[in-house]
Amino acid sequence: MDQTKFILNEKDMPTAWYNILPDLPEPLPAVLHPGTGKPIGPDDMAPLFPMDIIMQEFSPQQYIDIPEEVQNVYRLWRPTMLYRARRLEKALDTPARIFYKYEGTSPAGSHKPNTAVAQAYYNKKAGIKRLATETGAGQWGSSLAFACALFGIELKVYMVKVSYQQKPYRRIMMETWGAKCVPSPSQDTNAGRGILAKDPDSSGSLGIAISEAIEDAVTSKDTKYSIGSVANHVLLHQTVIGQESMKQMEMAGFYPDIIVGCVGGGSNFGGMFLPFVKDKIKGKRKDLRIICVEPASCPSLTKGAYCYDFGDTAGMTPLFKMHTLGHTFMPPPVHAGGLRYHGMAPIICHLYQMGLVEARAVPQVATFEAGITFARTEGFVSAPETNHAIRVAIDEALKCRETGQAKTILIAHSGHGHFDMAAYDQYLSGQLTDYEYPEEKVKEALAGLPKVG
Numbered sequence: 426m427d428q429t430k431f432i433l434n435e436k437d438m439p440t441a442w443y444n445i446l447p448d449l450p451e452p453l454p455a456v457l458h459p460g461t462g463k464p465i466g467p468d469d470m471a472p473l474f475p476m477d478i479i480m481q482e483f484s485p486q487q488y489i490d491i492p493e494e495v496q497n498v499y500r501l502w503r504p505t506m507l508y509r510a511r512r513l514e515k516a517l518d519t520p521a522r523i524f525y526k527y528e529g530t531s532p533a534g535s536h537k538p539n540t541a542v543a544q545a546y547y548n549k550k551a552g553i554k555r556l557a558t559e560t561g562a563g564q565w566g567s568s569l570a571f572a573c574a575l576f577g578i579e580l581k582v583y584m585v586k587v588s589y590q591q592k593p594y595r596r597i598m599m600e601t602w603g604a605k606c607v608p609s610p611s612q613d614t615n616a617g618r619g620i621l622a623k624d625p626d627s628s629g630s631l632g633i634a635i636s637e638a639i640e641d642a643v644t645s646k647d648t649k650y651s652i653g654s655v656a657n658h659v660l661l662h663q664t665v666i667g668q669e670s671m672k673q674m675e676m677a678g679f680y681p682d683i684i685v686g687c688v689g690g691g692s693n694f695g696g697m698f699l700p701f702v703k704d705k706i707k708g709k710r711k712d713l714r715i716i717c718v719e720p721a722s723c724p725s726l727t728k729g730a731y732c733y734d735f736g737d738t739a740g741m742t743p744l745f746k747m748h749t750l751g752h753t754f755m756p757p758p759v760h761a762g763g764l765r766y767h768g769m770a771p772i773i774c775h776l777y778q779m780g781l782v783e784a785r786a787v788p789q790v791a792t793f794e795a796g797i798t799f800a801r802t803e804g805f806v807s808a809p810e811t812n813h814a815i816r817v818a819i820d821e822a823l824k825c826r827e828t829g830q831a832k833t834i835l836i837a838h839s840g841h842g843h844f845d846m847a848a849y850d851q852y853l854s855g856q857l858t859d860y861e862y863p864e865e866k867v868k869e870a871l872a873g874l875p876k877v878g
C-alpha cells in the first residue's frame with residue numbers, strides 16, 4: 426500500500442512547546458530600548474502583553490507546558506495531517522520523497538491560530554477584557570478573531586485600508602467571529618487622525634496599523650496588544666507543527682534531508698524547523714538543510730542588513746537585531762501579503778548568521794506556477810505565501826532528478842489559498858508580473874536605520 430497520510434491521534438498531540446533559547450550555541454542578541462540603547466526587560470513590555478507571555482519571550486526553560494484549555498481548543502483541528510506528495514513526485518519524475526505538513530485545516534485556514542489561541546488564553550487568564558491588533562490582508566486578524574470568540578474577549582482589528590477595501594471576505598470572517606474591524610488609518614486613534622489630516626486618501630500600511638493598535642492597547646482600559654509573528658513567544662507556540670511532524674516522519678520511516686518553508690516574519694517555518702534544528706545543533710543531523718524562502722521583491726534575509734531596527738514602520742517598538750530592509754521600506758504589492766515585512770524573527774536571523782539555516786529568494790510568477798502544479802497533482806490550492814515554499818521544494822526535487830539522489834524533502838505548508846482566487850485569476854489569465862528587487866528604495870530605507878551604541 427502506498428501510504429498517503431500520516432495520522433496522529435489526539436492523545437499524541439504535543440503537551441509542551443519547544444523553546445530553542447536554551448539550546449542556542451550562542452545567546453540571542455538582546456532587545457534594546459530605542460531611547461536608552463539598553464536591553465529591555467519584562468517590565469518594559471508589561472503595557473503591551475500579559476506577564477505569562479512576557480516570561481515566555483525570555484524563558485530559559487527548554488519545554489513549556491501547553492495549558493489544558495489551549496490543548497482543548499487545538500483539538501478542534503490538531504494534530505494536523507502530514508502527507509506524502511506521491512502524485513507530485515510522479516509528475517516531476519523525481520526519485521525524491523516529498524512530504525508536506527498541512528496547516529490549512531484550522532478554522533482560519535492557516536497556522537496562525539496556533540499562537541492566537543495561546544495568546545487569547547493568557548490574556549483571559551490575566552483578566553484582560555479586550556485586545557487590539559493590526560492585520561494586512563486579514564489572515565492574522567481572522568485567526569485572532571476566532572481565538573477571542575472562543576475565550577470571550579473583545580477584539581479590535583486595525584486593517585490596512587487598501588486590503589479592507591479590496592479584500593472584504595476576511596473582514597467579514599472577523600465580524601462573523603465578533604471582532605470589530607476598522608480601516609487603518611482610522612479616526613479612532615491619534616496616530617490615525619494625524620495621518621488622515623496630512624493625507625485623507627492614505628491607503629494605509631502595516632506600520633501605521635501597528636502604531637494604531639499599540640496606541641489603542643496602551644491607552645484603553647483592560648486592553649492589551651497581540652502580535653502574529655516575529656516574536657520569540659509566537660515561534661514558540663508554533664512548535665506544535667515541528668513536533669508533530671517529527672513523529673509523523675518517524676511513522677513514515679524517513680528523516681528529512683531538506684526542510685523548506687516560506688518566511689514573512691518567520692513564525693510558521695520557525696515552528697516547523699526549530700525542533701529539527703536542535704538535532705543539527707547537537708550534531709545528530711549535521712547534513713540537514715533548512716531553507717527559508719522569501720519573495721525576491723522583499724528579501725530581508727538574502728539582501729537585508731543584519732543590525733538593530735524597529736519592528737514597525739512608525740518606530741514605536743523596541744529595537745530588534747535582525748535582517749532588515751529598513752523599517753520605512755514599503756515592499757512592492759506582491760500577492761503573498763504575509764511575506765511583505767521589512768524584518769525577520771530575531772531567532773531565525775541568529776540561526777542564519779550561524780550558518781544553521783539557509784535562505785533563498787524567489788520571484789512571484791514562478792511561485793504561482795509551482796502552486797498550480799501542486800494544485801493539479803496534490804489537489805490543495807495553497808496560499809500565495811505557501812507557494813514560495815512549494816517552488817523551492819519542486820526545484821530541489823528536480824535537482825534530484827538530475828543527480829538521481831532520493832532525498833527526503835519536507836514542506837511546511839502554511840495554509841490554503843481560498844481567499845486568493847483573484848491572484849490565481851491574474852496568473853491564469855497571464856496578467857501576473859514579477860517585481861524587480863527595489864534596490865534604490867532599500868538603500869534609502871537602510872540609510873534611515875536607528876543608530877545604536
Ligand SMILES: *Cc1c(COP(=O)(O)O)cnc(C)c1O
Pocket residue numbers: 535536537564565653654655687688689690691692693694763764808810811839840841
Ligand atoms: C501570515 C502567513 C505567512 C507568513 O507569516 P510567518 O510568520 O512567516 O509564518 C505564511 N503563510 C500563510 C498562509 C500566512 O497566513
